[in-house]
Amino acid sequence: MKGGLKIELGRRYRFSASHRLHSSRLNEEENRRVYGKCNNPYGHGHNYVVEVSVSGAVDPATGMIANLADLDSFVEREVIEPFDHKSLNEDVAAFRENVPTTENICKEIFERLKRFPKAKLERVRVEETGNNTFEYAGEEL
């Protein structure tokens, strides 16, 4: 395994949002059993941390894979602005049908960020709390 060296850049972002775990495919009782207090009718919230990893060639002129200002403004526009201080169920179209579990949030963020034009998105890690972390690297693994 003596391949060339690969460099990745990792960046952490934060947003705070509310959600309620409730599946339209389950009845009231099943929802309560599956989701417990996360099914409480008015929802609750978390301070989410999103860790974004990108890779690519390091530009010799700048020493960078991607300019942080470009990455920050892309993530801000695609994820932070639409998610921060929002109700994920009500305010984000992707979660009208899809239950906003952190698994699904992680996949949705990956889909939004993989369009970043300046570097390759490697993976997205989302911390729902300090104790729950989810990671998604796309399907082509």
Add this chain to the structure above:
Amino acid sequence: MVYLTRKLEFSAAHLYHNPALSVEENKRIFGKCNNPHGHGHNYTLEVTVTGEPDPVTGMVVDLKELKEILEREITQRMDHRFLNYEVAELKGQIPTCENIVRVIWNLLEPKISKGRLHKVRLYETPDLYADCYRNGAHGA
């Protein structure tokens, strides 16, 4: 395979400036990182070594030995230094996290005789880091 990670911190100054670019371009690309007298960070370095535990000692790598390598190769070279001016390996490069992590990899890899260097992660701040590993080894 077992993966073992050792952490260390060092504090250093740097600035981003490419002499081949104009003053305006430097300002536009590097922003406040281009301020002429530099600025500094508390860097955190995580070095991951992989291997099978030795059946006699139960160790992948002798931590004391690893600690000495890190002290000699990294701390003595970079701690409380101005990276642009005092670290020869970074001469002619912009000391971004991406470039520093590659320099650190190249310093450490030949020195690690027991186990194999798997990954180097360098945090410039808690919210910004770069990873270096061999193509084909997974990054996580």
